[in-house]
Amino acid sequence: MSLPLGNCVVPLDFRMTAIEEKPASATAAPNAHGAPPANGAAPSSGALLGHPEGVVLDVPSAIRTRRTIRRWSDRPVPDEIVKELLECALWAPSACNMQLWTFIVVTDAQTRQSLGDAVPFADKAQVCIFICYDTRFSEGSHANIQSASAAVMNMLLRAHSLGLGGFWQATIHDRQKLRETIGLPPDMEVLSTTLFGYPAENPSAPARRDPSHLVHWQRFDPKFTLPSSPDPEDWRLEQIADYQQARIRAGPKYNKPIKSEYEAVRGYLGHALRRTGAKKVLDLLPCTGLYLEAIAQELPEAELHFVELGKQVASFAQARLAGRNATYHEYHGTIDLPDGSVDAATCVFRLENLPEADRETLLREAYRVVKPGGALVIAHINRVSYFEPMRLVRRALGRRDVQYALHTDPSLGPFTALTPGEVDDLAERAGFRIEHEHRVFPLPPEDEAKHRVRTFHNAVSALQYPISAAYRVTRPLHPTIKSLGKIRFLTLRKP
Ligand SMILES: Cc1cc2nc3c(=O)[nH]c(=O)nc-3n(C[C@H](O)[C@H](O)[C@H](O)COP(=O)(O)O)c2cc1C
Structure with a gap:
């Protein structure tokens, strides 16, 4: 397998040998327009977590039924699957196609264990992928962060389509310890952690906010923005209600x-x-x-x-x-x-x-x-x-x-x-x-x-x-x- 990049062809020696991909037999049914159910909640992921290995989901179903998984079984994730996730990450768009991202993959059980107090859940997942970027390169428009985020999303969706559970985690308790453990040079920064394994939970979809509060057609409409001020005098009752609803969804x-x-x-x-x-x-x-x-x-x-x-x-x-x-x-x-x-x-x-x-x-x-x-x-x-x-x-x-x-x-x-x-x-x-x-x-x-x-x-x-x-x-x-x-x-x- 190779990735054609412009005129050059980059060999990818980590491509998995074969991942059988059959049409999905058990996708959650969006309505006729492919939209989520009228109540705004994504379809339950219940029917999908146990989907037979190798069965792939179509893109709209994968997007709607992916859930953040925070509990995994002990079942190891084969290297071929990890490499497939990484290849999908590399196919993400990146600013100027510079691909200024580095993926540090930690599968070793002892290393994951020792990272447990620095990075929550690192000791629980089978695979930790730290997405890093080099701070010496231009940070204009947050381009590196945007690019790396696209790569993370590709991995999460691909993982879900393969029956794995992924977790995008911003929280890092001890950056210094993480840096030392993964040997990060001074100019590099960890953007986020992505954790993978076979799911041991089946969370229902956290509700999404009312799109009419979030989507502004043609021009910004200040009506629905929430004040960032902690002073109640800057808030109206309906804004407090909206904020509390958004927060409550995190459980x-x-x-x-x-x-x-x-x-x-x-x-x-x-x-x-x-x-x-x-x-x-x-x-x-x-x-x-x-x-x-x-x-x-x-x-x-x-x-x-x-x-x-x-x-x-x-x-x-x-x-x-x-x-x-x-x-x-x-x-x-x-x-x-x-x-x-x-x-x-x-x-x-x-x-x-x-x-x-x-x-x-x-x-x-x-x-x-x-x-x-x-x-x-x-x-x-x-x-x-x-x-x-x-x-x-x-x-x-x-x-x-x-x-x-x-x-x-x-x-x-x-x-x-x-x-x-x-x-x-x-x-x-x-x-x-x-x-x-x-x-x-x-x-x-x-x-x-x-x-x-x-x-x-x-x-x-x-x-x-x-x-x-x-x-x-x-x-x-x-x-x-x-x-x-x-x-x-x-x-x-x-x-
Ligand atoms: C950039 C980013 C950072 C996140 N960081 C955390 C985190 O530190 N801890 C956590 O429990 N969840 C974290 N999450 C997961 C969100 O809580 C989760 O995506 C959200 O509740 C929606 O649930 P869903 O992914 O199942 O749709 C993060 C998600 C994103 C996109």
């Missing part, structure tokens, strides 16, 4: 709660709701549903309702409830429940997501639907706490756009801590009376210290040790400095 793995925080909030919610004797509870904007789930567990008999900004986020929250029913009410500024129809409402770290005017509207609506004598339980991040300096330090270190807004679970999107005065004002203007107030964590507990520095992977990450030590040493003083607590709880009453 809950990016939103692991900090254990100490979760336990404190769950403890307060359970205690406050039981004390009010609530039988019908409305959770305001549960987003990932972390605390809706906690409420369901704390109050196994209660009738649950929640308001959310969009169906996909609502389904995500609902899916956590393990069969327990919670009625969803779509929120656009009004709650479709009658006056005085719930015993208690809860709002956990979600006022901080909203522009000021929407915070006020939400609390007024909560006041309307809570029965006289009923309660609203709020948890919010206290701006007069270590949270604010921590946010500013992270910002100074480059974590400045909305993706890095220092939101707490279950929030996603823009986020701003609120002062106790701001929240009390809002609650009182809505008509509530403050019955009980409590604050916790005047200093970051150990698990939070670890959580906040975990993505830095350099000297900053070592800060977790002195921060944790400070928490332990000052613990006896915490009751006296609790007004600086990061989390503030309020139980409010409707008179």
Whole structure:
């Protein structure tokens, strides 16, 4: 086999001897126009992962049914198949046909094992291909990155068509260790990692965003772009909904709660709701549903309702409830429940997501639907706490756009801590009376210290040790400095 390149013919000695290619017998059926199903989800990959080896998919089916695979069997991938993937990579378009890419293929089990802590999943996949480029060549128009990305995509599609599962991974925990292990010279950079093996999972297709928000015909339309600012004042409610839907599709793995925080909030919610004797509870904007789930567990008999900004986020929250029913009410500024129809409402770290005017509207609506004598339980991040300096330090270190807004679970999107005065004002203007107030964590507990520095992977990450030590040493003083607590709880009453 040889690749004709211009006038010269480049011999390719790694071409596999034979990969039998028959027409696909088990492709998922797109509709008559070859379009994905009307709901926007790609067809399930279920029928295809087990497709007989050697059966190839047509291009539209391969594009629609490829899934990111993150779990593989121990079955080795034959060298011929790896070479086939690489040949497909080399057939990708590249800027000026320069092909300024380098593929470092690691199949050796020991090397993969030793890379496990530097490159997630390197020890789990059978084949790791590191796509590298030389930084001495022009980076104009990101041409090298664009070219290498095309090569990655070719490999992923070809792998899928051969019954393999591929994973395009940007995350690298320890670049230095990776460089040393694969012997990368100083001028070369690893662009991304592509991992392959025979799949040991069969994920369903993560939904795609609404094309009408993403495709602009003829001219840019600012209507659907999302602000990169972490300040809620720069956002409209429907933009927050759109952003949260996009984030939620990556699954809950990016939103692991900090254990100490979760336990404190769950403890307060359970205690406050039981004390009010609530039988019908409305959770305001549960987003990932972390605390809706906690409420369901704390109050196994209660009738649950929640308001959310969009169906996909609502389904995500609902899916956590393990069969327990919670009625969803779509929120656009009004709650479709009658006056005085719930015993208690809860709002956990979600006022901080909203522009000021929407915070006020939400609390007024909560006041309307809570029965006289009923309660609203709020948890919010206290701006007069270590949270604010921590946010500013992270910002100074480059974590400045909305993706890095220092939101707490279950929030996603823009986020701003609120002062106790701001929240009390809002609650009182809505008509509530403050019955009980409590604050916790005047200093970051150990698990939070670890959580906040975990993505830095350099000297900053070592800060977790002195921060944790400070928490332990000052613990006896915490009751006296609790007004600086990061989390503030309020139980409010409707008179
Ligand atoms: C450039 C790029 C980088 C990615 N990096 C990661 C990563 O670091 N970790 C991860 O779990 N998934 C990563 N993914 C996979 C995406 O999460 C995945 O493509 C997305 O959720 C859609 O799922 P699908 O590929 O099954 O359609 C990456 C994908 C791309 C294109």
